[in-house]
Amino acid sequence: MKVLLTGASSFSGMWMAEKLAARGARVVAPLRGAPDSYSGVRGKRVERLRQFAEIVPECAFGDEKFMDLVASTPFDALCHHAAHVADYRSMDFDVVGAVAANTRNLRAVLEGLAKNGLKAVIATGSVFEQDEGAGNAPMRAFSPYGLSKGLTWQVIRYWCTIVGLPLGKFVIANPFGPFEEPRFGAYLVNTWRKGETAEVRTPRYLRDNIHVDLLALAYAGFVAECVEKREGRRFGPCGYVETQGAFAQRVAAELGPRLGLECGVRLLTQTDFSEPLARINTDLIDPAAYGWDEGAAWDAMAESYLHS
Template sequence: MKVLVTGGAGFIGSHVSDEFLRAGHEVIALDNLSSGRKENLDPRVRLAVLDIRSPEAAALIRSEQPQVICHLAAQMDVRRSVEDPRFDADANILGMLNLLEAARSSGVKKFIFSSTGGAIYGEQDVFPAPESHPTRPVSPYGVSKASGELYLGYYRAQYGLPYVALRYANVYGPRQNPHGEAGVVAIFAQRLVAGRECTIYGDGGQSRDFVFGPDVARANLLAFEKDYVGSVNIGTGIETDINRLYTLLAEGAGSNIKAQHAPGKPGEQRRSCIDASLAKKVLGWEPSVGLADGLKKTVEYFRKQAREPARALG
């Protein structure tokens, strides 16, 4: 099978590319390299340096005719979405529509969408939240991801395009680019390894469900292999607050530097945790790497990056 991975040179996208390669598929990565890196890619992956909003990206789909599209390219910074909701909608809604319009006429057999479980539910009524929980996003980022799922439902009903919307918890791990809220683990890990101070916004009591990047990539492959159509949570069902996260990372980095606190940011949820039992039932997926081990692997990645300044992330 030929697989197109948008955002394929990025943190999660490159792990997704690796998963499909290992399964014997041909992989094309479409990435504008705004945050992705060529070095993340296996040499066997073909890289098309394009923006998902461009006519050229649509033309690539029509010419290559991939059987599967894994759509990970996105504006993924919650805080930036609050500051500039038009930019968020342009990338996350119009960019996705550009791909869907090309996909529906190009023989695509399945569209796998990287949605969000961390932002789509808003302030939760229950913890962890199942897929049936009301979607009440409190940021434009969450709104744009919810819109993406609604458009997928339309393209399924109107054109018969099968899809899976993977609602990720807070993804972390090796290759993560330390910018934006979604990169809190990467931000802390990079700064701690470098002996620099870290800032926690708010009191640090806000909690998240942290899931390891390669585990998330495996969910994409399973979403392709299974017949399930619809939305499914990909997380651990375990809450960890930011203060605890910082402590674990500081211990892993061998750092005694205390975190500084700054005022909280608008649009940030207090708690977020998702129930992934449906993923086990319909995809055969469950997390395989616990938080302590995953953070250890992440710190080691950033330590290695620090020893290779020519390749270090900015």
């Protein structure tokens, strides 16, 4: 199976590329920039990506070089994981510009791939989109970025229908693990390293946190299924479905003994309810069916912090 995977320098994208390759797929990973232009944790991911993917540098989705790649190379699957994310937390996020970048020349891309025998398209969605996952009404997007993801999906679905390509949607909730940008986990560990108690300001939010390697294993299996059956479906695998307060306590219980730290957690009274109270994925999975080891995943996460 030959896969064209966009967005492979991202946190989840790198893991997806690795697990696809482990299943025997040949992964071609176009990157917006040159490999040596990436720094920090993204630079480390790109360096790791070289081990299991063929990198095509300076090849953004829909640009001239990307179109040449599409025209000259047969692929079994287009895994469109890339998305415009600059200032994704901002309420001034450019929704229209993001959708345009995410879908540049999409019709021509799909027609070119179909001509060369493409079997399926797999688009990555987010549980933070409008009308996605399960949670409290109204099922609005979490943010302008989430809105752009939902609109991008609508454009992809439209053109796949017109071109006649099977389309699967893989919905991501909250992945965590090694090679992640500094976020909630890093805050917890850095606080504990200073001998302080970590405070959770939004303990009542019900969320769906999933180990990134388990997420990527599920993704690789989903891609293989879509290609083999030449049909698509929506698939949003669940991880730990619990409040953010409970998740913080879980991280403390798992990492404390592994890092040799006192991992105190204080749940504050939540006053910020600017996000939906509950939003989770809906597809329960059996991790054992993927050969996944939960303890090993926590070991790997602890190891990543020991060397950071």
